[in-house]
Amino acid sequence: DTEVTQTPKHLVMGMTNKKSLKCEQHMGHRAMYWYKQKAKKPPELMFVYSYEKLSINESVPSRFSPECPNSSLLNLHLHALQPEDSALYLCASSQDYRGQETQYFGPGTRLLVL
Amino acid sequence: QKEVEQNSGPLSVPEGAIASLNCTYSDRGSQSFFWYRQYSGKSPELIMFIYSNGDKEDGRFTAQLNKASQYVSLLIRDSQPSDSATYLCAVNRAGRRALTFGSGTRLQVQP
Numbered sequence: 261d262t263e264v265t266q267t268p269k270h271l272v273m274g275m276t277n278k279k280s281l282k283c284e285q286h287m288g289h290r291a292m293y294w295y296k297q298k299a300k301k302p303p304e305l306m307f308v309y310s311y312e313k314l315s316i317n318e319s320v321p322s323r324f325s326p327e328c329p330n331s332s333l334l335n336l337h338l339h340a341l342q343p344e345d346s347a348l349y350l351c352a353s354s355q356d357y358r359g360q361e362t363q364y365f366g367p368g369t370r371l372l373v374l
Numbered sequence: 375q376k377e378v379e380q381n382s383g384p385l386s387v388p389e390g391a392i393a394s395l396n397c398t399y400s401d402r403g404s405q406s407f408f409w410y411r412q413y414s415g416k417s418p419e420l421i422m423f424i425y426s427n428g429d430k431e432d433g434r435f436t437a438q439l440n441k442a443s444q445y446v447s448l449l450i451r452d453s454q455p456s457d458s459a460t461y462l463c464a465v466n467r468a469g470r471r472a473l474t475f476g477s478g479t480r481l482q483v484q485p
Binding site for chain 1: 417418471472
């Protein structure tokens with residue numbers, strides 16, 4: 261089973277709202293990722309968690325706040341977003357075997373910021 | 375120079391033909407290489423991964439890696455209209471857990 265689930269599938273929020281994106285995997289993977297993808301562009305890395313610790317933050321604005329409550333769950337808390345933050349937000353996970361890691365993506369959350 | 379480069383396409387092939395997708399990368403320390411397929415509005419789906427020089431075959435798909443030339447390719451045999459999608463090449467650089475993606479090649483298979 262190589263399934264990564266994400267909720268919600270779609271989200272519309274105003275610039276003053278607070279919302280959270282959720283990601284879950286039950287493959288025993290120890291690394292989890294958040295990517296952002298704009299239309300007709302490749303995914304861009306935002307955050308990496310390894311063994312529930314934040315290991316990479318790609319200089320993402322503080323209005324995006326990641327959280328890894330346990331090895332199966334990854335959240336992305338959103339606050340005071342801008343319209344340019346509208347994008348497809350992708351979660352991925354991997355075994356965390358250094359150098360040969362295959363990442364599996366969830367279906368994504370399509371976010372629209374009004 | 376981009377870290378991972380792909381021709382954006384569209385690459386148009388007739389149904390039943392071989393589609394050849396190419397990717398070059400700049401970091402010689404890169405260790406693992408992936409091809410993802412992405413349909414419009416969907417998330418990337420893993421098609422192939424390859425770690426060693428040479429060819430790796432899986433069904434209609436063959437990945438080819440040449441580390442000396444810093445080149446990785448994906449061949450799709452007997453192309454079907456359902457193969458029409460954007461194909462993303464991704465590279466895992468040594469010492470860095472995250473993937474670096476190319477900009478993707480859009481493949482169109484004409485019935």
